[in-house]
Amino acid sequence: MDAPLEFDSWRDRVERREAEPLAERASLRIASFDLVDAVEYRLESRDRSVDVIAEVGQVGRHAFPPRIEEIDAGEVLERPEGEVDLPAFRPPHLAVHPRPDELPEDLYRRRWARRPIGEEDDSGDPTTVFQPDTRFEFSDTSYPWSCCGRVDTPGGSGSGVMIGRRHMMTASHVIDWGPNNTAGWVKFSPMVFDTSEPFGFAYATRIYWWLQADASDRIQSQEAAFDYVVCVLDQPLGDLTGWMGTRGYSTDWDGGAYWAHVGYPRDSGGDRPIYHGPGVMDSTVTESTGGRDSFRIMHENDVIPGQSGGPFFGWWDGEVGPHVIASQSAENWNTTPGPNAAGGGNPLPELARHVLTVEP
Numbered sequence: 001m002d003a004p005l006e007f008d009s010w011r012d013r014v015e016r017r018e019a020e021p022l023a024e025r026a027s028l029r030i031a032s033f034d035l036v037d038a039v040e041y042r043l044e045s046r047d048r049s050v051d052v053i054a055e056v057g058q059v060g061r062h063a064f065p066p067r068i069e070e071i072d073a074g075e076v077l078e079r080p081e082g083e084v085d086l087p088a089f090r091p092p093h094l095a096v097h098p099r100p101d102e103l104p105e106d107l108y109r110r111r112w113a114r115r116p117i118g119e120e121d122d123s124g125d126p127t128t129v130f131q132p133d134t135r136f137e138f139s140d141t142s143y144p145w146s147c148c149g150r151v152d153t154p155g156g157s158g159s160g161v162m163i164g165r166r167h168m169m170t171a172s173h174v175i176d177w178g179p180n181n182t183a184g185w186v187k188f189s190p191m192v193f194d195t196s197e198p199f200g201f202a203y204a205t206r207i208y209w210w211l212q213a214d215a216s217d218r219i220q221s222q223e224a225a226f227d228y229v230v231c232v233l234d235q236p237l238g239d240l241t242g243w244m245g246t247r248g249y250s251t252d253w254d255g256g257a258y259w260a261h262v263g264y265p266r267d268s269g270g271d272r273p274i275y276h277g278p279g280v281m282d283s284t285v286t287e288s289t290g291g292r293d294s295f296r297i298m299h300e301n302d303v304i305p306g307q308s309g310g311p312f313f314g315w316w317d318g319e320v321g322p323h324v325i326a327s328q329s330a331e332n333w334n335t336t337p338g339p340n341a342a343g344g345g346n347p348l349p350e351l352a353r354h355v356l357t358v359e360p
Helices: 007-013 221-225 347-358
Strands: 038-046 049-056 068-072 148-153 156-164 167-170 187-190 202-209 229-233 257-263 274-289 292-299 311-314 323-330 340-344
Touching: 007 257, 007 274, 148 167, 156 257, 156 311, 156 323, 156 347, 167 323, 167 347, 202 347, 221 274, 221 292, 221 323, 221 340, 229 347, 257 323, 292 323, 292 347, 323 347
Parallel strands: 068 202
Antiparallel strands: 038 049, 148 156, 148 187, 156 167, 167 229, 187 202, 202 229, 257 274, 257 311, 274 292, 292 340, 311 323, 323 340
16 A cells, blocks of 8 residues: 655645535535424524424423444454455535635634643643644635534534545444443534534434443553444435545554544534644554454544544545544543554454445
């Protein structure tokens, strides 16, 4: 496998393209409600908004989405023959920006302050980011940034990325795993920014996994190495957003400045995406489950809670879009402050290929 493009070459080697007009109108799901006992409902429009008014017999009752099915990929997958990497897809109605445009100044938001390394004072940091903090917020909805988004679950929020027409990858430990092969609801909103959902949103109907990571006892090494799942969505969001390809990580790429990362950190509210690059993967630790080997990939790229499940990805020469090579998993490995960890390896594209094949 050829090496990915160096991060600093993206502006020169990845062609910036303008968007083409939509071939036809697109349908976006902009709201969804679970009604307990609504008698009837109506729509009321005002200014630029639409209100859904429900007539109910009782108030103060919760309504929740049903739990969703989860599938152990190790029980249903046979070992693939040949190439397992998957290509990216860029919809022509989206522009291509090799790097996201930065926010205009009037949209800036101050993040939590952090003490520079080596400086001492009588204060504490909210959590660990390696200084200087090179992340920046953005609202660019061009490709491939359109593929990234926020993942909401009963346990909180994380990050994810579209890897197929209705297929989203996130971290295993972001999922609210439950009994009887079920998991709590999962909502994915591509490129959500504050309250704006420019591509609408979708719910997961099924989740495929190698290993169910449970962060309640921290993230263990095997969990970090396999800390990625593929969620099948109830809406084909990829028709609107496009998607990234998937590729198995190679240790030949250790130390190379090839990667970028997008996620939704909680130190800026969890409702705005951040971009980090260049990213470097330092080393790998091999872990196994079900006869498959995956990597706990160690790095010192800037991540914080909320960015879990966000992709690390790179571009290869001559390809239409970037490929995901790892999913962010853990921070402060062994010590505080310590290195961060992501999960990746050949089982990542193998899992993606299986799900896209059985549930296209």
